[in-house]
Amino acid sequence: MNLGVEFCGVQFKNPVFTASGTFNSGREFADVIDLNQIGAVIVKGVSNKPWKGNVTPRIAETYGGMLNAVGLQNPGIDVFIREDIPFLRQYDTKIIVNIVGRTVDEYVEVALKLANADVDMLELNISCPNIKEGGVAFGVDPNMAELVTREVKKVAKQPLIVKLSPNVTDITKIAKAVERGGADGISLINTLIGMKIDIHKRKTVLGRKTGGLSGPIIKPVAIRMVYQVRQVTKLPIIGVGGIMTGEDAIEFMMAGASAISVGTANLLNPRATMKVLDGIENYMKTYNLLDINKIVGIIE
Amino acid sequence: MNLGVEFCGVQFKNPVFTASGTFNSGREFADVIDLNQIGAVIVKGVSNKPWKGNVTPRIAETYGGMLNAVGLQNPGIDVFIREDIPFLRQYDTKIIVNIVGRTVDEYVEVALKLANADVDMLELNISCPNIKEGGVAFGVDPNMAELVTREVKKVAKQPLIVKLSPNVTDITKIAKAVERGGADGISLINTLIGMKIDIHKRKTVLGRKTGGLSGPIIKPVAIRMVYQVRQVTKLPIIGVGGIMTGEDAIEFMMAGASAISVGTANLLNPRATMKVLDGIENYMKTYNLLDINKIVGIIE
Amino acid sequence: MCYNPLNKVKCRVVHNNEIVPNIYDMSIDVGEMVKHINPGQFVNLYVKGGIHLLPRPISICEVNKKEKTIRVIYAVVGEGTKILSSRQKRDSIEVLGPLGKGFEISKGKGNILIVGGGVGTPPLLELAKILKEIYGEKVKLTIVLGFKNDIFLVDEFKNYGDVYIATDSGRQGYKGNVIEMIEDKLLPYIDTIDYLYSCGPTPMLKGLQKFNIKHSIKGEFSLEERMGCGFGACVGCVIPIRNSVNKDSINLTKETMKDNDYIYKKVCKDGPVFDCLEVIF
């Protein structure tokens, strides 16, 4: 049974990755799961300088899902390189660094610092607000998405995945834009934007009012987008959005994802990635599927 | 305790409406709830000619929600005027007609036929694909949305609400476009686009592949959009998306909706509108709220 | 106060047992509902918890008016039925119904052929019982039941008529499907048949429709489709019904039919029982 996947020229032992922001750099999970068993750790978003993130409350529960407005709090690229890479390199798993920024320059600075670092791949999170464009997310405008991809690609020494925001009219336009910009692969989806009101306190639950909706309930939107993007580009896709089980992972792969990321599920159960992996293996056994790559994109 | 609301100059006995497509014209519900107790019946989408709708399966279940690809099957405006208006007029409730079309002319034709009909309001469903524009939904492009609103408004004799699609990058742009087009009010939201794959049969569950996601899980997205649109226009808003309880309804009103529509909940329990109404009354009693209009848009 | 089928009722499970692998036999105390059921109608069962929101439509297999219970027989095929199968005696379950139109009992006189397949068999049991109750000696039931491998309900059907069994695996009765078996074993009898009732998987009904045409048999089919509501509100559960039944139209399929050839009817409200020739497969 082959679970190995090749993605942007890098070989992964299996297609189960961790979604950025739900796994930090793996430290919290290292005692309870064997990090060697994960295809890749996609680490929490890293910026050029330390980011404080948003005010609290940052978390709200919704029907079958959650909202987060963490605001990409992170200690910055220097601390990441110093502390997290050596930690992760103790394990036989790949490192994918999720990069965040508020300007094109900030993104580029992180990629530059990573150019000589020992990481396997970069994932550009373009759902961040572009402060030079009035706070509109890079990822909702094809031109901005293409530009930031191109500039980062110029300096990147590792394959570059771009992670798209689902809060757009036509996801295929953004996918094609980042392809033009030189992306080597695509991750979909980041969170949907949502809001929750506490009707007793008469105010929003989140300090920042709106937040990112994630969890099993967003899967239908994510599956649709993976399927749509698959029709317009040959770039390989990492599917993410609501994956809780092996069946969910298989669904993403059938829709067109070559690998998948487990997100919110990690928060609900630290062993979620292992559960997903087991589920994939069970599916393969049940249907006597010898190579996981065989089902990628089989839905017409 | 005042539950009455004024909306686009029409007086409604309460803010609980039915969402289009989940209540037909009320016939299926008339034996089990008292239609006189509903603020307004927003009927299933009506087109100029009979529409066959989509192939089956049209329904899929998702985590905490559902997908539908009914495809707006309906017997057309003539049958509607002949059979449904007299039926609904037996009751002391308002009639809001949801209009669908594949071209601007088709929309206009329905509005024209309704100009002399005994209905209280029109709701323009602009989530329909524009066949002259390659099947892109009217509602995702500000220009198309404005145009169809303007043309319908020219012939409409009743106040015109436009119901927006949430599958857009910036809902406020569409809201402002339909305001420019002459809309008297706005409904939000229609369904999100989603997809589900049967991993055992290796095909999409829906015959049409993608469908509209609805149910309690979409509420955070709907609340966010009502809130956003409320910031950019003075047009009154009908909130819709995942309302199952009175608390949900209150949440929409606090976000900025002057009235609300119950959708998927009707399918899950034919008495859902009554449950929502009871819940609103309970909330008002608990907080000694004498006029429901007082909470509309109180979230800053 | 009259009973309203669209009022959700919170009911008690009376028993819920696995009768053959993966097939469960559940009795539910539904109260007044028992007085309003026609054979062939179904109920919506709801899965607790809020993740699985849609109804599970399940045919009523038997009605016990004295005990105020209905019996349903269901296969565990997905998450919803899996959860239903874990319900235990005294657990509560939400039920809506009875829903749909049942079989036309008035047609059930003379020589009646009943054809059931797999979990399509259950509603035919109540039908057989009622036909016998109403028409007594005036009706003769020939009951043909097809299963994959394990058979169920068979002995109960024997109370009402002659029962013939076919299994795909050949484990019991005739090895093959019901149509093969009828053509092989019951052909001489076919001409005497006045009416047919059937419920089962789509391929079986599709085959049976051809068979009915060939042998000029009139009758009705009970069908399935994915449902959003179960009571006519969502227009989700439609099937195409021929605009006219004639030589040309009879070969239409869902794939070949044109807009003028059919109208859509709702399985949940116009059905689940339809004329056996009208349905386009």
Add this chain to the structure above:
Amino acid sequence: MCYNPLNKVKCRVVHNNEIVPNIYDMSIDVGEMVKHINPGQFVNLYVKGGIHLLPRPISICEVNKKEKTIRVIYAVVGEGTKILSSRQKRDSIEVLGPLGKGFEISKGKGNILIVGGGVGTPPLLELAKILKEIYGEKVKLTIVLGFKNDIFLVDEFKNYGDVYIATDSGRQGYKGNVIEMIEDKLLPYIDTIDYLYSCGPTPMLKGLQKFNIKHSIKGEFSLEERMGCGFGACVGCVIPIRNSVNKDSINLTKETMKDNDYIYKKVCKDGPVFDCLEVIF
């Protein structure tokens, strides 16, 4: 094999009773977990069903090593705790923990002041018990408990020290909040206090911080924040911690603080217990 707090455990509820209106006292058989708990740690309780996905963090109120149970006391405030309150003896419940860092036991010698408010009181019970167990006569506990109206756990605290009660309603004990009561009744004793432990609603802790500064009391607070995971992975549950404790910084609030004034720490992993002066309210 060593115990891993991040392995979700399916546990049995041993009992779950309403002790005063809306407040429940639940015992859970958690097995090996009992050996690894410090006072002030909490567990994640999960609500069955799949709609309420996030953990409900609840402090451990008592550990019974012999019975392998933990006890938690919780208020029904929303949907999740409402569902928890309906769990019955022998029902299963998923538990993760123990989580967070507890109180610093090594500081608990001499004259100790324990201040609890409402559902912040429970973790202080295990603390009091352990302090007495370890330090015996070397520790003297003065325990001040504040409640809205109904009091609970009070008699149990009496086993470990002198207990003073304040209620907002004045129904029992002092009428007023705990700080008013301390200032009013215990002031002479304040100077003798070596250390303070407290847990309760934010306004109480905020007031207590001012009080501590005024009277130069050292101690620690147990805090609450909305959590996404409970074990450090989501960075959701942060609170601002002063970069330095001095005359200028001491008046900072969440609203007035500037980027350089604070760092965020995670309540779930760095806490829930923090130095009582460091926290910015």
